[in-house]
Amino acid sequence: MSSGNQVLWLALIIGNSRWHWGAFESDDSGLAPRGDGSEPALRGERWLGSWHTAPLSEAQVQTLQRHHFAPSAWSQLDPPITLSPALLKGAAVWPDSPELWLASVVRAPVIWMADYAALYQVILAEVPLNNTYPTLGVDRALALVGAGDVWGWPVLVIDCGTALTFTAGVDQRLIGGAILPGLRSQFRALHAHTDQLPALELDLSQWPQRWATDTAGAIASGILHTQLAGICDFIAAWRADWPAGAVVLTGGDGAAIYGAIAKQNPGLAQGINHDPDLGFWGLRVCRRQGR
Incomplete structure (x- = not known):
């Protein structure tokens, strides 16, 4: 007991x-x-x-x-x-x-x-988040609510997992977001849908050089650099609209993405937080309100 x-x-x-x-x-x-x-x-x-x-x-x-x-x-x-x-x-x-x-x-x-x-x-309807839509993933909703609870509102959550998702909210209200394939999903898709391109293991310990001179390096460069550029663009757009809003990276590749941003764009990296446990904080909010 x-x-x-x-x-x-x-x-x-x-x-x-x-x-x-x-x-x-x-x-x-x-x-x-x-x-x-x-x-x-x-x-x-x-x-x-x-x-x-x-x-x-x-x-x-x-x-x-x-x-x-x-x-x-x-x-x-x-x-x-x-x-x-x-x-x-x-x-x-x-x-x-x-x-x-x-x-x-x-x-x-x-x-x-x-x-x-x-x-x-916990289903979507039970997550204390307003302005949702029926097909919003409960994991995204929980991460946003958890981020708002810990890091404050407004907040942009960037989940670097199987899918790369951007989810933004203000005062426990969803603003909106975006979804695209995550890094590993892109590597797998490129191999699965082409005859000649190899299957590669994602290695984020060292960011690849931009101008590669072999096929494996070119794949790594194309996926990683364009993914990073897209993330930075979303962060810049968020800060243009919500200058005081928080930015939180989460998901399995969140730490590596944060490190790459800090190295390549230190100014943008200031104020970005890395928190791998946002979904758990969201469930904690649900339990707190459900008792």
Whole structure:
């Protein structure tokens, strides 16, 4: 069970190519008012950490449910998954059935977890964001709300994942955004739809030279430099409209993109934040308002 009023709960965001897990510990005994007069926060909220997995099978999900998603259950999966010893360090004793706050862009895993008693599925209509449209991805909505909660409004979220998405909002109201293939998706598509171009592994440890002298280098240059130019253009346009607005990079390639912007355009990079956990902050807002 939990220690005192400390409640350990889990967050899960299921994307197209990866599953993102997080853990929080909250004191649910009461609400602490915020100094700025906004929505009160749960007392003693503490972020315990995150981990990321490839998509799990139904059998793996059932194993985790039987063991209440406890850290020891992950090593029993086939194949096993090892969680970092530092994860959840100092947390309360693992509860019998921790709350699992779930948002998914894929339907099947939600069905697999439907029988879990402490499941709280968050759909788009339950995200506290105004001016949305029916096909807006719940992951984008959560990231925007999470960014606004942590970094303040107005805010532009740039998610550098399987898809590269731009999502902008003011005062918990969606302004709009854009979607295009992410870096890895572009590499795969170029190989899949041509006869002669090779399959390449994306290496962001060193940004390629612009004027390449071989095919592999030309592909890397074309995709990476034009992607970076597009991102910088969106940031410049955002700042023209909202000079005091925040800019937050997230997603699997967010850190590398941030590093490239800082190196190639230091002036533009000033004021850009990198936060890989925006979706979890969004789920935290949903839980806070739902209790």
